[in-house]
Amino acid sequence: MDKLIEGHKHFLSDVFPPRREQYKLLADRQSPRWLFITCADSRIVPDLILGTDPGDLFITRNAGNIVPAGSEGDDGVAATIEYAVEVLHVRHIILCGHSDCGALKAALDHKSLKNLPRARRWLNHVEGAFTHKQPPIPAEGEHAELAALIRGNVIAQLLNLRTQPSVTRAAANGELQVHGWYYDILSGNIEQYDEQQRKFLPLVS
Numbered sequence: 001m002d003k004l005i006e007g008h009k010h011f012l013s014d015v016f017p018p019r020r021e022q023y024k025l026l027a028d029r030q031s032p033r034w035l036f037i038t039c040a041d042s043r044i045v046p047d048l049i050l051g052t053d054p055g056d057l058f059i060t061r062n063a064g065n066i067v068p069a070g071s072e073g074d075d076g077v078a079a080t081i082e083y084a085v086e087v088l089h090v091r092h093i094i095l096c097g098h099s100d101c102g103a104l105k106a107a108l109d110h111k112s113l114k115n116l117p118r119a120r121r122w123l124n125h126v127e128g129a130f131t132h133k134q135p136p137i138p139a140e141g142e143h144a145e146l147a148a149l150i151r152g153n154v155i156a157q158l159l160n161l162r163t164q165p166s167v168t169r170a171a172a173n174g175e176l177q178v179h180g181w182y183y184d185i186l187s188g189n190i191e192q193y194d195e196q197q198r199k200f201l202p203l204v205s
């Protein structure tokens, strides 16, 4: 715990004071512009890779950046999406998968989930990744198959996202756009799924 306590000391002494006015504005309200849905993986630090500040991103995370389909009942992801769209009126939802995702590795190797019944049930939601698996990229070498499946999962979860009632409504009214991203940990690059071309393209060219 020492690292966390030292980190918080640093925040209180060096980070917070120059931002006091910003935090004052945020103390009793928020108006984030984006809902960011990503994996629980420790290597994804949204504010670091996107240059965003407190108050910018409304975030929900889980193993595999999964969005259960809208018809599958209530869950924390659905509630977060509904709140973001209907109350916070975010204009964009970004669903971001990432390289070397343990959730998709586990989907390929069910044996690794032998003693994890809850994770096994949760990962039933990534089955759509196999349907939407992208062509492997040879340059990705031994990681190509997994990366292709992870990209497929982004597409599958994007389709699920569109079935959420609030998303369906707001997108139909032109109030909301949804985006599918793939973040590569090794290079730091983000790719965006182009629904017209049906492929992932660099976010920054």
Ligand SMILES: [Zn+2]
Binding pocket: 039, 040, 041, 063, 064, 065, 098, 100, 101, 102, 103
């Ligand atoms: Zn992951």
